[in-house]
Amino acid sequence: MSVCEGPCNRVWRQGRETFVAALTAWEETTPDERGDRPIPPDVIPTPGEPVWCRGCAGSIRRALADLDNLAPLVAATSDGYRTRADDSDRVRTSQTAPSPSPAADVLDELYGYLSRIEAQWREARGYGARPERSRGAPALTIVVSWLGAHLDNILADPGSVGFGQSVLRWQRHLQTLAKARPEGRRKPVPCPRCDRRTLVHEIDRDLVRCEAADCGRVMSTDEYDAIVADRTQRAAS
Ligand SMILES: [Zn+2]
Ligand SMILES: [Zn+2]
Known part of the structure; x- marks a missing residue:
């Protein structure tokens, strides 16, 4: 079985690593000193279909x-x-x-x-x-x-x-x-000019601005609300 290489198997990978480390340490101690043999972790990995x-x-x-x-x-x-x-x-x-x-x-x-x-x-x-x-x-x-x-x-x-x-x-x-930069609140609706999810609500100035350096569209919050209403209506019809 091929195992998904993605983040879904992080716990499984960590468990396996910890087990291998414990087993190596166990094998390196003399039989008199060592305790029980480490048990492999009981986690079933998510399979890849076929890779992910x-x-x-x-x-x-x-x-x-x-x-x-x-x-x-x-x-x-x-x-x-x-x-x-x-x-x-x-x-x-x-x-x-x-x-x-x-x-x-x-x-x-x-x-x-x-x-x-x-x-x-x-x-x-x-x-x-x-x-x-x-x-x-x-x-x-x-x-x-x-x-x-x-x-x-x-x-x-x-x-x-x-x-x-x-x-x-x-x-x-x-x-x-x-x-890392001071930021307003990211808006989920794409910019009407450049179509990227780069709109930010600047709370102190109460306007919505596109953060894209090559766009920079600015609108009032009313204008933004109208775009949201329009999109909602189009999605519903
Ligand atoms: Zn996965
Ligand atoms: Zn834009």
Whole structure:
């Protein structure tokens, strides 16, 4: 049976690790000294179908889409981030000049990683080479949606273990970076201009603003409420 490599089996993996460590320690003690032989943990792992279970495949799909939603929020952190690094790390990093924008570096690394995955999958499947695209926010959106369109097939491939785990790790990483900035309350409805989940309610100014650096749509809370009402009505009809 192949076991799902996703977060659903974390407890099972930890239990197995603890057991192996205990068993190794037990085998290294002399028969006079040692107590009972450790018992393997009684946890049944979730099987992969064939690589990931359905729940973890869904988590990876949501995480991949979330990378595109989180990227503009992380990009918007550039300034605050830079100021803090200048204040606290001045002495320690005086030898190496800090990057002008750590957030941009992180997003560039993410883009590079996802592009490599797209290129590998194209080659494995005999699709043509990746078209030349300029880097930046639209390019990230394109590579995320390309991978999303092929995700079912990618995740059915035994070679997708590292990729799936990386996507989940990248999501956590971007969530942490996006949280590092002072933030209003995230809104669940996508921005009417750029269609990403980047709207934030700025409580002190009582307006709703798109955090995406390349969009920046601002609206009153009444306007936002009207969009919600309109969406609800369309979904119901
Ligand atoms: Zn799973
Ligand atoms: Zn927007």
